[in-house]
Amino acid sequence: MKKYNVAILGATGAVGQEFLNLIEERNFPFADLKMLASKRSAGKKIQFMGKEYTVEETTENSFEGVDIALFAGGGASKVFAKPAVDAGAVVIDNSSAFRMDPEVPLVVPEVNPEAIAKHKGIIANPNCSTIIMLMALKPLYDVSKIKRVVVSTYQAVSGGGKEAMAELEQQVDDIVNGREVTANILPGAALKKHYQIAFNLIPQIDVFQDNLYTKEEMKMVNETKKILDDPDIRVTATTIRVPVYRSHAESVNIEFEDEVSVEAARKAIDAFPGAVVNDNPDEQEYPMPLFTSGKDDVEVGRIRKDFSCDNALNLWCCGDQIRKGAALNALQIAEYMIEHDMIKK
Known part of the structure; x- marks a missing residue:
């Protein structure tokens, strides 16, 4: 199975932590994992699957070599989604920034998976409710x-x-x-x-x-x-x-x-x-x-x-x-794309 370089933006928050739980539980095929957050959280240590990761401050250059960028939500999405896409990553975004953008698919994988194929670099996770x-x-x-x-x-x-x-x-x-x-x-x-x-x-x-x-x-x-x-x-x-x-x-x-x-x-x-x-x-x-x-x-x-x-x-x-209403839904989108060979390496 191919493995993918993954970045989690908002790794120290509730949704970011749930991403990590689910990546381990679901045996998500990651090769490299990059923990990103705000300047305030930079430098924190996260233990994950037997390895220690250092949280990095998110910049426009944080996404070089990243295949899948999981955005946990918040205002950072508007700032960093485009740089991530420009660097070659597919952004799956949990914020409300792009949900109603006609160019961005809004996806619940069990409901409208066909919309995923229409993405132009960004896929939006709907509101939890x-x-x-x-x-x-x-x-x-x-x-x-x-x-x-x-x-x-x-x-x-x-x-x-x-x-x-x-x-x-x-x-x-x-x-x-x-x-x-x-x-x-x-x-x-x-x-x-x-x-x-x-x-x-x-x-x-x-x-x-x-x-x-x-x-x-x-x-x-x-x-x-x-x-x-x-x-x-x-x-x-x-x-x-x-x-x-x-x-x-x-x-x-x-x-x-x-x-x-x-x-x-x-x-x-x-x-x-x-x-x-x-x-x-x-x-x-x-x-x-x-x-x-x-x-x-x-x-x-x-x-x-x-x-x-x-x-x-x-x-x-x-x-x-936090699971189906946020992290799980986003990860299922990524899994669907992997299963259907929709992520360029």
């Missing part, structure tokens, strides 16, 4: 075209990065020990106000847009249309941050062109790669963040008829947004 939702929607879309989706998300703090996870832990400890609670991170470190997330819900993820939806909500709307190549599908979203460490959950209401039975929906989802039906009301079995954290598959349950609307179903899905 979009990925998790589409793993439940695509098998149903193949049964009957979907007209409308209403989704409410319950998103773990790890979606806000390591700092958000640490703040939740600190706040819980402060509350339990009777100390004053401080908030500096959520709903977003760069925003004007910050709120306690411990024992609370925050109905804002990212900044508000002129239409009163948040940027996160509009990502789900626009990305779903692009990935399914269906500009007519109607999507409305409400995204909520919840005091859970890992794994996003979503309540989804789906209106179809034709009637889709609960049994047909279960059968279609269970046959879809990367999706698993966990739906046994008699035994109180359904997807939960506690049991989907650290897992690759998206679980789907609470599948039932929507009695208020013709040809509609409700469901509940749950998936680890």
